[in-house]
Amino acid sequence: MDISNNIKEFLSYLSPNSCRLVAVSKTKPPADIQEAYEAGQRIFGENKAQEMTEKSELLPKDIEWHMIGHLQRNKVKYIAPYVSLIHAVDSIRLLSEINKQGSKIDRLIPCLLQIHIAEEETKFGLSEEELILLLNSDEVKEMENVKIAGLMGMATNTDDEIQVRKEFKGLKRLFDQVDAMELPGHVDMKELSMGMSGDYTIAIEEGSTLIRVGSAIFGARNYTG
Numbered sequence: 461m462d463i464s465n466n467i468k469e470f471l472s473y474l475s476p477n478s479c480r481l482v483a484v485s486k487t488k489p490p491a492d493i494q495e496a497y498e499a500g501q502r503i504f505g506e507n508k509a510q511e512m513t514e515k516s517e518l519l520p521k522d523i524e525w526h527m528i529g530h531l532q533r534n535k536v537k538y539i540a541p542y543v544s545l546i547h548a549v550d551s552i553r554l555l556s557e558i559n560k561q562g563s564k565i566d567r568l569i570p571c572l573l574q575i576h577i578a579e580e581e582t583k584f585g586l587s588e589e590e591l592i593l594l595l596n597s598d599e600v601k602e603m604e605n606v607k608i609a610g611l612m613g614m615a616t617n618t619d620d621e622i623q624v625r626k627e628f629k630g631l632k633r634l635f636d637q638v639d640a641m642e643l644p645g646h647v648d649m650k651e652l653s654m655g656m657s658g659d660y661t662i663a664i665e666e667g668s669t670l671i672r673v674g675s676a677i678f679g680a681r682n683y684t685g
């Protein structure tokens with residue numbers, strides 16, 4: 461893979477859109493990230509807290525680290541000091557732990573709520589009803605160290621573009637619906653994280669503001685996390 465060239469192509473492809481690239485570097489060595497960085501990329505996504513922390517200590521300090529994977533509550537404390545965005549929050553319990561760790565270090569931690577949009581049952585995420593309940597819960601309203609900055613979703617892993625588009629459209633509709641609601645001060649619907657290597661073009665057409673692309677930039681992974 462020509463990582464440098466791939467980054468340059470993505471950045472020029474995205475420049476007319478209001479969509480940004482999260483380069484998903486999970487399982488890839490720091491040298492690959494450095495190469496992408498030198499080509500102009502600044503946002504990197506990882507799905508394991510320890511791996512992300514180790515890489516963040518080795519690599520340039522102006523990198524924005526995004527946690528894109530399912531995060532265990534006992535790992536929040538390791539990433540709380542530096543993480544720029546946590547993409548896949550899907551419970552009040554996890555949000556509460558992020559808030560707790562944020563308050564210990566006096567940081568406002570930006571989070572996205574993960575919505576279940578795929579047909580597969582294995583994917584994590586909140587339903588529409590659970591999202592509305594979460595946003596209106598008194599517990600969440602009192603959290604002063606988390607900022608709910610938008611929504612995230614993963615479409616069904618299928619070649620059926622009509623299906624994928626339908627799922628992204630549904631997520632965008634929910635995003636707009638929530639944005640129009642009366643919301644607590646720490647909810648600000650800005651980011652819609654959807655689209656991966658196989659479906660980012662559809663996601664951008666449907667209103668994504670953050671695509672999470674790994675293998676199309678860095679090549680196939682030996683294992684998936």
Ligand SMILES: *Cc1c(COP(=O)(O)O)cnc(C)c1O
Pocket residue numbers: 484486507528529614656657658672673674675676
């Ligand atoms: C691994 C991963 C990606 C990137 O997947 P690719 O198909 O390699 O682009 C995106 N989002 C999440 C949540 C992931 O875990």
